[in-house]
Amino acid sequence: MITRIWTLIERATLALLVVLFSAMTLACTAQVVWRYAFGDPLVWSEELARYLFIWIGYLSAWVAWKHRAHIALDAVTYLNNPRLTALSQRLVEALVLAFCLYTLKSSFALIAITHSQPSAVLELPMSVVYAGYSAMVVLIGLDILVGWLAGAQAPAQVPVPEV
Template sequence: MAALLALYWRVLRLVELLEITLGVLLLAGVVAAIGAQVVSRYLLGTPLVWVEEFATYAFIWATFLGTSVGLKRGRQIQIATFVSGLAPRREALFRTLAHALVLALLVLLARQALKVMPIEGSSSSVSLPVQLPRDLFYSLPLFVSMVSMAATTLYFLAAELRLAATGERAPHLPQAAEEGIL
């Protein structure tokens, strides 16, 4: 079980690296596009009509990717007052319950995003140089983020179950878990 959890964590870390890379590229694109807009508007007198829409869509994607990275790194807000005084195995059981609830919510949100996609896909971008369906910028980032966070939460759930059952910590919990934040 430990080897499987370690492999699963390595895959999640690769996904995290991809999410970080895409997020940084998107935010760099936002900065570059807004910089080009400033130059075009104030120095050349001809504003670029697509910059605001591009910046909005890129920021939405970067935000959802960032939430997924934050969960992988254990940077979400948690209140652990009640469980912090329990024995480690009992505490792990309560965290298991919390992860199960979070997983259920993430799956529900992902399913809802899938339901909305055809509706949003019927309209397209307004000012971008190419017409793209709007679901690429609203429902799809939500869906991708929820799936990634569900995969991460599934790892946390398995790690906590292992701790509750055997008293052994998972081999590769994120830093925050090792510091007792998770």
């Protein structure tokens, strides 16, 4: 049941990424068209594209974590010891989860401070922009917890070619 719910959350987040990327592309395209075709640049498009890009970056960091595609030290995997590899993966997951929990707590303070601060052009509360980080760490943390609860193994590492 947990994995089904988590799969729905993953799909919704991936769909949101597509929507955000499409909106950013449209905002940038509109900026170029208005600047060169009409000689009157849009005031709001640059700020919107910037904030969408921030959210895309944070949500994409979760996608990279989900596929274990972040830069990593893989010295343990070279030892070809499955127990040691599994242990090191769980240790990394525990450390990342602890970091996520700590920074999530800190990000709530930042969101509270910036909630009444509007952005320059869109007058969007800056807390909306900063909430992207919180969304990322919640997704990463939930990914770790769901993996532990479901007993799922971390994705297999790419095999190391023998020399």
